[in-house]
Amino acid sequence: MSPPRLAVEEVSLAFSGLLALDEVCFTVEPGTVHAVIGPNGAGKSSLLNTLCGIYPVTGGRILLDEHEVTRLRTDRIAALGVGRTFQNIVVSPQESVLDNLMVGRHRLTSAGLVATALWLGRREQRRHEERVREIAHFVGLSARLDSTAGLLAYGDLKRLEFARALCLEPRLLILDEPVAGLNAAESWELGQLVLTARKALDLTVVFVEHDMGVVMSIADRITVLDFGRVVAEGLPAEVRRDPIVVSAYLGAPDRPEATPQAERTPQ
Template sequence: MTRPNTTPVTPGPAAAEQQVPALVVDGVTVRFAGLTALDQVAFTVAPGSVHALIGPNGAGKSTTFNVLSGVYRATEGSVRFGDAELTALAPHRIAALGVARTFQNIVLTGGTVADNLMLGRHTLTRAGFTTTALRLPSAGREQRRHRERARELAEFTGLGDSFDTPVALLPYGDRKRVELARALCMEPKLLLLDEPVAGMNTGERVGMARTISTIRDALGISILIVEHDMGLVMRLADEVTVLDFGRRIAGGTPQQVQQDPTVIRAYLGTGSTDGAGDATDHPQEDAR
């Protein structure tokens, strides 16, 4: 089901008060016992842009996300986000700098949509456990403020009617939206989306694509997206970086990349196997 995103949303602090810095990935290499998953990868996500990271299965896309979010440590290279060097930081420190991510496979807790979104607000909650446990009035006010913002972002992402619904009862496409909304609840400057439409039907894909472009336009944040759906990448991305076997083999506008012989060869070379390994995740590359 396709939903219009007509709900206006207040830009978060990223766009309102702080500059959204560029993300500069430079010479990043990741080695796992004998295997080079990333080899001197470099690209820049311009402030406020949608940047797509594409490539055949095993190219190193998820590994890149894991380096950017602090889950994996780079063997070499640097990742700068404004003045901060991210490669030395733990995941929670990176999140606190305004880098939020979703995962290739849904990672939601039990409870309602609201519960999951409030987890996203948690990184911003100044009232610690003590204040909350003592039931100080300030903690109550802060909770209410966070809940209002969570509701606003739920409406913005098309989940307004499901705010108090247990996530377990939601259709798959809406659960993917909960992940997205939860990441937005962290008021990120940079949003990392790992296959946000994987497993969705065509209607859900179109709706999600619309939501993603609305996020960029309304919130003014940068988005780095890993996606197999070429149609979606071509429609959404301002710039594309192509990985193959851990190397950056091409980059540029969607049109440039689409016509690049190296890219065509990389995709043709693995054309029969790409998607076969996780066919359930990728119904088929959607041409829309």
């Protein structure tokens, strides 16, 4: 199946009056790797969360090819082939790496309570385990499959999340700060994995990242957010030179600090 186009049309998001996203528009072309950058609190994570239906938008539309996904439930969006990773790692810490990856197969498998109870899920499980092992091998987690996820090193946890998103067999892959906290070598490696996966699996990729080295080396296009608005968009080379981006992203001395509150959610 060909990779999908993602269109974000005038999407707004408000938390109790506070505007986190303000009529955000951009399009991710099929098969491209698209970066969303911006200072802390610019609304990047909120944007990813609206794409997945975690935060209900207050206005605008989100289209995956011709499907409107704007008000779909998170699991329905996942079922359309949207896989993602999280900024603060979300795994089951007490489970094995293999079990954590197998959760990624949830939408592709069907054994329910009754079937599983009656030993009927095993065949399906074995079939999918093979594929999961392949993916684990691809990201370099083969030797860790039996260890408890909570005991993994940080870099392995990041790869686990990435691998689990791939286990969904996604068409659109959403990555929230995939290399945050990794050292330069690990970051480069994961960046290359994203490119390889995009090519091998026919993916469209949207990611948020602060590491400019990785962004510039793997992104086909970049959207820059500040205070919930798109302030620039273009090819990496264009964005790098854009004066607005330089001042917004690097924070010119005469500009007030970005408010971290904008990204917070009400309790």
